[in-house]
Amino acid sequence: MRPQLLSIEVTRLDAGRARLRLTGDLDFDTAPELVDAAVRARADGCHELTIDLGGVGLCDSSGLSAFVVLSQGGAGPVRLTGVGARLQQLLDRTGLAELLAVEQPAVDAVDDVREVG
Template sequence: MPSQMLTIEVDRLDAGAVRVRLAGELDFDTAPELVEAVARLRRDGCQEVELDFGGVVLCDSSGLSALVVIHRSGTGAVRLRNTNPQIRHLL
């Protein structure tokens, strides 16, 4: 069964900070999209990243790996918001 599309919406909070709202499935097929989106934001000067998981229905080990890559590739804080029980258990 194919993955549900991952939707990524970006809200700039202030200088150097951004909120990334996610919806759909964060898995093997979609995790690279998130990594690339955050990398682009960091190249544009956003160091603090808030990832809002309010719309995420599934996160697998590839999604977890993407979070590790995002954390290790930046110098600013990475915060997770609105994680559901499945995601908290995975973390």
């Protein structure tokens, strides 16, 4: 199976905040793209970053490392949203769930997913 390329959509939310919406695979080849996009957003004055992972199909150790690099950069908080069950397991097993701000889905959203699935 061919790896899926990563696309990153950056949206400025308000003064000092931006959302990076990822679609594709976050791996050894694409993790540097995430770090670069975050660095550019911060250079543009966005110090609080929300990384929306709802469209990520695969995240390997390089992706996890990119989260750590961004959160330890000292330039402002990083919040992860749209974290799927598999990625949440990786974050839990590695202890990164305690280090990173991971936004849990609302209870209603979880119930809606269960009804559809």
